Amino acid sequence: MWTKVKRLFVIKTRFEAYLIIYGLALGAMTRGAHYTVEYPGVGGWLLMAATAGAVFLGGAKILDAIRYEQEAKKAAEADEQAAQ
Known part of the structure; x- marks a missing residue:
């Protein structure tokens, strides 16, 4: 159950990252004003x-960080397939 809850707080795609960055920017510009x-x-x-x-x-x-995680995941999958 905790793994499902933890997945809610992980940014998995670039779209999710853009939404997070938008929220940060909105708050920062309000603070700046x-x-x-x-x-x-x-x-x-x-x-x-x-x-x-x-x-x-x-x-x-x-x-x-998202790009790095996706590349690392692809490399791990490729290594796993090569090992088989």
């Missing part, structure tokens, strides 16, 4: 840029 109000001027805009940059870096890492 609050920063521009809370810290008027250049400081607020720099903090908003930092929140956007964090989403770019995190999103790239998520997409790279």
Whole structure:
């Protein structure tokens, strides 16, 4: 039963990754908009840029990790078939 619950929290496809990244970006831009109000001027805009940059870096890492996991799975399957 726990394996079924754990599978809900695993990103398996690029589509799921894009949905997660979209949610992160939406929250980050909302936070960035609050920063521009809370810290008027250049400081607020720099903090908003930092929140956007964090989403770019995190999103790239998520997409790279998915690609790596899919390639590793294919390689393991190929090795298993070669061993038979």
